[in-house]
Amino acid sequence: MNMSYINYRDIIATILMFTVGACAGSFINAVAMRTVADKKWWGKERSTCDLCGATLKSADLVPIISFLMLSGKCRYCKAPIKPRHFTAEILSAALTAALFQRWGVSPALAMSLAVLWFSLFNSLTDIENGYIYDVWAIALGVTGLLMRIGGGWPAILDGILGGALGFCFIALIILVSRGGMGWGDAVLMLGIGGAVGWKYCAISLYSGFMVGGIIVLPLMIAKKLKRKDAIPLGPFLAAGAIITLFIGSSFIRYFGYIIGSYPGWPWG
Ligand SMILES: [Zn+2]
Incomplete structure (x- = not known):
């Protein structure tokens, strides 16, 4: 070079x-x-x-x-x-x-910016008053699905699966743990999943929980946070999604034997 x-x-x-x-x-x-x-x-x-x-x-x-x-x-x-x-x-x-x-300059960039900007919005309201506005979380999913028309039916189906995966995963945690996470977080992942598709959604969840754990656990150990303190979790989920926009494809390359090596439109 x-x-x-x-x-x-x-x-x-x-x-x-x-x-x-x-x-x-x-x-x-x-x-x-x-x-x-x-x-x-x-x-x-x-x-x-x-x-x-x-x-x-x-x-x-x-x-x-x-x-x-x-x-x-x-x-x-x-x-x-x-x-x-x-x-x-x-x-x-x-x-x-x-x-x-x-x-x-690509459809993947347009989708990434939608995820980045809507996630930033939802994180800011969550940090400011602990609230994720359903309409703003769903707006990301709708924007993502409309963009997915450019990738045809498989891409649209992928978005629907992504939204369902994101929502159901958080809903399951809410039902099992009774507290900690709120329905705002579930709707946020519905929106993110609808935009990024199911594989990137899975990686977003994984990354989001990793980031959350890395930041929250030391605070809890240092007794700066009690288990019952209301911590806004939306920003961690958003961070997971944004990290995935960068590393999602490499992640899939390593773990492709589980979920298939094609990351899905518009990423692959
Ligand atoms: Zn002033």
């Missing part, structure tokens, strides 16, 4: 995708916070400072850049801006660019 060769088109496209991701993250965060606060997110509703309520100007709302320029403080009241806004923007930007690198 010739290391002196730099693909400028790829670099520019990646920066562009990073920017698109930042704007998407900013928009998703605003809609999620307004949904939680029961405010309209369309029309003339303006964004305000969480703390002083000042109406924000467009210069205060440039994703990532405004936060850095203002060193994380409100221009008007100087109170620290919740890091959640910045985190949502930077996560969305970085993952959008990385997914573009992973999939190139």
Whole structure:
């Protein structure tokens, strides 16, 4: 490989995708916070400072850049801006660019971005008030199934199986454990499974529980969390799905003898 060769088109496209991701993250965060606060997110509703309520100007709302320029403080009241806004923007930007690198311009990229952005939304509402809105979780499944029309009947069937697997798996845990997980989590996996198909859904569940275990168990051991504390689990499931968008196909290559080596449309 010739290391002196730099693909400028790829670099520019990646920066562009990073920017698109930042704007998407900013928009998703605003809609999620307004949904939680029961405010309209369309029309003339303006964004305000969480703390002083000042109406924000467009210069205060440039994703990532405004936060850095203002060193994380409100221009008007100087109170620290919740890091959640910045985190949502930077996560969305970085993952959008990385997914573009992973999939190139393809149906798999479109599906990945739907999963990323809806999952981000559902994680934000879950973190903010412990609630996953059914309509926003189902919206991902519906979007995914509509995209799957591009892959024909096998792809649509795969989405239906994925949604059923995700929902039933969490429902089973709810019924067996009575607590811990909520129906919001089941509906979230219905949406994710409908988009990614059954094989990626299985890997998403596995990865989500791994991430959850890695983060929650040490906290429990350190007694920072009690078993009964309500921990929002949606973000872990979402993280599992997003990890799967990157590693799902390699995972299937290793474990293909169990579930077949073809990851399914649009991944294979
Ligand atoms: Zn303020």
